[in-house]
Amino acid sequence: MIEDLILKLKQEIIDQLQLEGMTPEEMDPEAPLFGEEGLGLDSIDVLELVVLLDKNYGIKIRGPKEGPKIFYSIKTIAEYILNQQKN
């Protein structure tokens, strides 16, 4: 199930963040989203991810302290979504 969600998330992130030329296959779900090692996203992108979770999954990120853990990688986002949906 998490694999399906990761695949869906990849496409949503590509669309929402306008990652031109990027394909879901190229995205390592465990790679960090921020910094030079990963996708190199910036502070505006993290706000877009917050909106994406709200718009597509009805999940609101309340505390700024949660952000770095939730948005570390695509996999951590998927795990957070599944965890929130369980609760």
Added chain:
Amino acid sequence: MELLITRHVKFQDRRVWLNGIVEHVSEAGSADKLFRSVYRYYDIDYPKFFKMDNLCKLAFLSAEGLLRGTDILQEYPGGEVAIILENASSSLEYDQKHVESIRDQNRYFPSPSVFVYTIPNIMVAEIAIRHKVKGENAVFIFEQFDPGLIYDYVSELFRNQQVSCCLSGWVECYGDHYQSLLFIIEQEDKIKRCKGLQEYVIFDTANMEKLFKGKSL
């Protein structure tokens, strides 16, 4: 102190001119397709380009066309380079896009990446980030290109020794209507090199008007 326009680039009618010579013609009709075509032609690797609104894409590409293959900005401290621009539509296209995203209270999802482009000055920021420019910057909104304002403002910056180099001009984009004229202004006595451009243009309102209208100097 004589001020000179040492390079100029223009985007209009599917064409890109560098120093008055057509450098690139695109088959693409829409603004977005033209900008992508020029991006490929310039062989740029800058993924953030694709996240920009069309106004910023045009400003970014105009600066790219103006500066690529030169080391002009390396000759000046970043804090002594200014960017002074004008346009007519401000950031209207993304202002409207933002309004659309917040119109429905039941689907109220303003996009941060849209909102960030709801000020025209962001086009200056995109150029400044790319080329490490840290000097004075401003964007003025006029119905039409106003070379008089640019002349007065930029001349004053040089007179007060606030800048040693300035990127200035007109960057207008709304829908598929786009037009840019961007030029570099330098002081005659400080120009140390001349790469491929034999004749500089005196920085005055008449010459800016001629460049804008595409008339020969």
